[in-house]
Every structure is written in C-alpha cells, then in structure tokens.
Amino acid sequence: MTPKPPSTSIGSAQPAHTLQWLTAGWQVFLAHPGIWIAQTAILIAILAALGFVPLLGWAAAPVALPMLAAGMLAGVDAHRRQGTVRVDHLFEGLRRRTRELLLLGLCHLAGALLAALIATLIGGSAVLTGMLIGALAGVSVAAGGVMFGVLVFTVLWTLLIMALCFAPALVLLGNMPPLEAMKRSARVCFANPLTFIVLAAMLYVLVWIAMLPAGLGMLVLVPVIMGTLHAAWVQLFNPAPALPAPDHKPENPVDAS
Template identity: 35%
Template structure:
C-alpha cells in the first residue's frame, strides 16, 4: 500500500538549455543574495581566505587538502545562499554546513577533485619536463623549438583537462546537498549540464574574469564582496540549469 504523502522521485540530473544572456542574471541574483547580509558574507569570505592561505603555506599536503575541502566549503556557501534566498537569517557557521550534512558524498567529491588535479599535475609535469629535456639534449635551434613546443603542449593539456575537471565539479556540491544525488551521479550531471550550456558558461567565465580584475585592484579587497556574489551566482545558475522537483 502506498504511503502518503508520496515522496518525490529522486532527481535524475536533467538540465535545461539556457540562453547565453542568463549569465548576467546569475550575477544580478548573486548580488541580491549578498545584499541580504553583507557583514556575515564578508566574515565568511575572510574565513575562507584564511583557510586557503593557511593551506597554501604547507607544501604538497596543503595543496591537496585545498582541493579536498573545496566541495565541503562550497556546499556551505550554497546552503547559505539558499537561506538568504528564502529569507532565513544567515550565520557565519553556515559556512561549515557541508561538514554536518551529506558529508560523505561531499568528501567523495573532494577526493575526486584532489586526485584528478594531482594526476593532471603529474601529466603536465612529465610533458613539460620531457619537452625541455629533449630540447636541451639537442643543444641547437631545433632543440629550442622542441622545448618551446613541449611547454605549449603542456599548457594546452593543462587548460583543457582542468576545464573538463572543473565542469564535472562545478554543480556537483549543489546537486549533492539540494538534490541528494550520489557523488558519481552529481559529477556526471554537472559535466553534462556544463557541456549542454557551454556558450552560457563561457560568457559567465568571461564576466568572472573581468570582475576578478576589478576586485584585485583595491589590494584584493574586492574579493571579499566578489566571493559571496560568485557563490550566489552559482546558486542562481544551479536553480536555472537543473529541473528539480
């Protein structure tokens, strides 16, 4: 016998096809989310910066830990965005919500992100080192060309594969905490949605680069505002991209 109310079916990761201009609306919504409580958002961003700067000074382990923690901190920011969007009061502790719910799936995302970036680093290092070593071994103009070619190939591989990895991770924390998808399914759905709306996300990426340039001008203090706005824009893009129950 059916139990009532009947629970909603699990989200299957279906996504919409968006217009490129959607990116502008995501930033407008991100700003509106930030404007709900700027003080709390800035405090959370300060904590995030301190965490990543602290990890950056630890050789190798800190580099890997930063990727491992990113989905958990991203989930906290996204959950805070939802609270702001529905009119609930924000707390600085919301930043760590990912450590209190769906933690296993978020950690799985972190492990994937960490290992993927580590393997990419090793691959690029081998390509770069091989090209330079081959060029130096020839010790002539052709060798210089080989070395420069190796650097160019390594740079292209880094750009392409890192973009693919980011596409898989981009929406995954949101899909885990809001749609309760398993980590593997969330990665697949995120990648498919980004590929489906590649033009929209290229526009979003260009806008982000421009905003980062201006945020960096006042001694980087602009990132205290831009960080929460970007989090809000990711939340808005998730709501716009995915068909949820």
C-alpha cells in the first residue's frame, strides 16, 4: 500500500459528526470481530510485557504505543479500501515508516515526562512553602499548590493527546514527518474544539463501561476507537475536492436582431 502524499488542508466537523465517526468505528469492528479482538489482545499483551522490561520498561510502552496504534489504523484503512484486514496489520509500523513512528513514540514519552516534571515542581514547591509557613496558612498554600499542579498536568496532558490524536495516521497513512503530523493534529483539534470535547466525553463514558466486565470490553472498544479516529482523519484531513463551477450557457440563445 503506497502512502498518500501529505495533505495540506484541514477540514471542519460539527459535534454531530462524532456519532457518525463512532458508528463507522462500530461497523469496522462488526465486519471482522475475531481479527480485531485478536489484534487488541496482542496489543495489550505487548504493552504489558514491555512494562516488565528491566530498567526501561516504564519508557518502552509509551514509545511503542503510537507504532502499534498506527498498525491498527492501517488495518482499518485496508478494510475500508479493500474489505479485508489481517492480524499482522498490527505490525505495519515495523515494516514501513518505522523510524518516523519511533520518533513519534519518543515525543509521546518526552511530552508525558515534561508534563509530570512541571506538575511535580509546582506541587513540590507549594508543599515546601507550606511547610516553611506552617500552621493553617501553610496547609492552605500546600493544598492549593498541589491542586494547581494537578491542573497544570491535566492541561499539558490534554495538549499532548491533541498532538498525538491523528499523528499516527498522518505519519503512516499520510506520509507526513512526525513533528509536522503532531502540529497538524493539534491544529485540527484547536480548530474544532466543541467537536473534540464531545468526542472525548463520549469516549470517557465508553471506557468506563468497557472496564466494567473485568476490562474485557476494551477488546471491543479499542478497535472501535481506531475506526472512529480513522473516520475522523478521513473527514478532517482529506476533504472532498470542490465540484467544478457549472457552465452557465443558455440552451436556446435568442438572436438580438
């Protein structure tokens, strides 16, 4: 499958489109449920195994996640173009664009560490200040600082997710450089804020529902999310070309003479 050239246009979407994207994701899952469940089980097993790698386990999973996500998105793309999908589509990122996807994973890791470091510094400095002040005022300063640190972390983490939301698809399927892909992903989220707030809220609820049966619902929800992101990527980064302007010529021209 030959990757597309990078797209320079960004589309727009209304909050109602989120239902269309989720419906498309559900239809993708229903077309090949066994293959998608197998892919998701392998993905979860790989991420869990990477977590046990000595010394570097904490960093391996965040680096590998964008590559594996890109593989699942390649499977969705193959299904929509050819009607077929294979379990080994999960490893499509190991066959092509590997270096670019690894760089994307490193950006994921670096962004998460930076967000945690900034939040820790804010919260830690507030606690230290509270200890120096002492008494009730010191407790208030410490608590307020910790809450502010949590807020800063949430904001930074949200920005990171916005930058990574469409980046795997843009890198693997759109043939785009990693840093440019992250910028484009963030731009489209900023351009459609209400739409992505609605989508995030819906996915948040679905994740909690999927976790209820001992987390087994994630075997279904993960491929649905990938199908949802692919549908959103198609609409937002590959808008349909404008139709040519009609040729206004009178059918029966009248002779002015």
